[in-house]
Amino acid sequence: MIILSVESSCDETSVSIIRDGINVLSNIVLSQIDIHKAYGGVVPEIASREHIKGITMVFEKALNIANIKKDEIDLVAVTKGPGLIGSLLIGVNAAKAFAFSNDIDIVGVHHIAGHIYANALTKDLVFPLICLVVSGGHTELILMKEHFDFRKLGETMDDAVGEAYDKVARTVGLGYPGGPLVDELAFTGEPNYKMPDISLGKTYNFSFSGIKSHVINLVHNIKQRNEEINIPDLCASFQETVSEVLVTKSIRAIEEYDAKMFMIAGGVAANKGLRKKIDERINNVEVIVPEFKYCTDNAAMIGVAGYYQYLKTKKTDNMRLNGSSRIDLV
Amino acid sequence: MFKEMVINSVKEMDDFAKKVGKTVFPGYLLCLEGDLGAGKTTFTKFLGASMGITDMINSPTFTIMKIYEGTLDLNHMDVYRLSGIGMDYDLEEYVYGDGVCVIEWYKNIIESLPEEKLVIEIKIIDEFKRLLKIEGFGKYEEIVKKISN
The missing domain is CATH 3.30.420.40 (ATPase, nucleotide binding domain)
Structure with a gap:
């Protein structure tokens, strides 16, 4: 099963393509940290704007590096929260647009489930x-x-x-x-x-x-x-x-x-x-x-979590999927 | 309308927050000021509890805003990091929305806030004691009377 995953909950724009929840074919992370440094922390509105600027390029790069065609993708997984609401919405809407236009199912994934499942890439x-x-x-x-x-x-x-x-x-x-x-x-x-x-x-x-x-x-x-x-x-x-x-x-x-x-x-x-x-x-x-590169925010971990979430629940979301700044994992 | 009152313990802060909780309505705007450790988040926890919110209310600093769903939503914001930047469009729709907004470090975005609001400044007197400076503008003037008795 090939999953394309998207993460944009804070100040990293990331898209990953991952096979069977373990083989990371690509994991592109565009960090905004240098932009936010000047403000002593992430500024939500600037983060949203930077996500918009970067997301299409990050999608394309992830697809190119993984070297797969869009019709080979079985599922789209995206961080639905928690995080900065404006930032989340960019990822969620980009993921929905990609899923809808290519007729692929989509699942919304909890950001912390992603961090936890980053460990499944190690062992x-x-x-x-x-x-x-x-x-x-x-x-x-x-x-x-x-x-x-x-x-x-x-x-x-x-x-x-x-x-x-x-x-x-x-x-x-x-x-x-x-x-x-x-x-x-x-x-x-x-x-x-x-x-x-x-x-x-x-x-x-x-x-x-x-x-x-x-x-x-x-x-x-x-x-x-x-x-x-x-x-x-x-x-x-x-x-x-x-x-x-x-x-x-x-x-x-x-x-x-x-x-x-x-x-x-x-x-x-x-x-x-x-x-x-x-x-x-x-x-x-x-x-x-977790490996250092999977400690900070990245889409690969969302792909792994999305994979196990789908295996367990067999449930997909629909085009009403929305971002939420504060949702509980359990 | 401006009032001052002394809070002697955490219990008294809880009682005060309960009084504030009785005055909330959709679109309620409460601005909090006070140094790190003054008890802004503690007050907000008590206020949330009095509004019937059972989830753990903890610091919103990292995401700047946390939304707690309830009969009335509680939108808890910490705009410390917006110093020198001002209001963020992502937040504006919540400030002018139907929930109850609690904004910590509100002075950082004061130009963008409505005139009518309740402002509570928490000053540290000692480890347990706090001085509250409460000021209400517009329809909040009446509320100052209700909560400071």
């Missing part, structure tokens, strides 16, 4: 599994007992982990995107600053707003005393506390649900501090981390 999934979804907009612990069966064990009650990283970066005057910079600096410092307890006890929910406020107050107080902030140490302290709570809750979920596999998904899956802690602490189950 066959074994169930039950626990997936830690960490990105700029998400922090969720998901239990899967079989393909395309998601149960949300917990999620952030306030800021997403990637967002907390960006806000900490902003507080100490690092650039955008701040997460990777904090991660890098953390390795050059020591966790000497005391951080608040963010474990929240037995729940699988997370909260990162408290530690974010703590860092802001800490920096403010140090500045008022006219002292120097040791930024590497601050980054190390923040990263240690955050990665500790993510890994500790993951381990508890692995044990409680007797998981055979553990994986991480989403943009923060590229965080080296988190990967290191997972390496050190999670040893008794198989651990998958």
Whole structure:
């Protein structure tokens, strides 16, 4: 089965062609990051306009590189949400137009299902599994007992982990995107600053707003005393506390649900501090981390998720398919 | 109409949000101002709960807006990143739509917002205490009276 997939939920315009949910024939990603850098983050309206500019070219390039004809495509899969509404609509409408004009069925796919299924490109999934979804907009612990069966064990009650990283970066005057910079600096410092307890006890929910406020107050107080902030140490302290709570809750979920596999998904899956802690602490189950190129937004992962979604549900959407800024995975 | 009130605890913030929740109508516009960590998202969680929304309300920063469907939709926006850019057309139809709009860091897009709105500024006094500065314009003047008692 050959799937053409489309992803445009944030600032990457991407089209991929994938065979049987595993062989990526092409995966074109047009990133807008350099455009948004100047604004310290993605600007929705600019993102929408850039998607419009790029989408046709990305479609053509994906088809050319895969070297297949349109009539060989069995299914179109597209990210229907969550994401920036204007950006989503460009991808959804382009996918609908392509499907309609070539008489191909279409399925709308949840963006996070895509991030989770990026891991299936690395290894066959074994169930039950626990997936830690960490990105700029998400922090969720998901239990899967079989393909395309998601149960949300917990999620952030306030800021997403990637967002907390960006806000900490902003507080100490690092650039955008701040997460990777904090991660890098953390390795050059020591966790000497005391951080608040963010474990929240037995729940699988997370909260990162408290530690974010703590860092802001800490920096403010140090500045008022006219002292120097040791930024590497601050980054190390923040990263240690955050990665500790993510890994500790993951381990508890692995044990409680007797998981055979553990994986991480989403943009923060590229965080080296988190990967290191997972390496050190999670040893008794198989651990998958997505390839770096599939950590950030891309259409290949939507193609894989769309493939398993279709196999499981046998359902397709119709031309009423619409984008939605906030939809639940489960 | 302008009022100030002190909130002494999270519980009092919840009570206050419930009062605000009783005043919402389609097209309601509530602007929030306050530093990072002041409690803008906490207030919005309580407001959403009082409107009957059961989904987890968390930060909209990354996507700038999250829509929670309910009897009245709650459109929760954080326009911090639109500083110096101004109103985004993608957001405009929601600001002028039928839901309840809560906008954090509204000053970044103030030129594009309607004159009539409710503005709540949350100031940090200490770890738990907050000072609320509440101002209503147009039809929201009456609402300030209702929620500040």
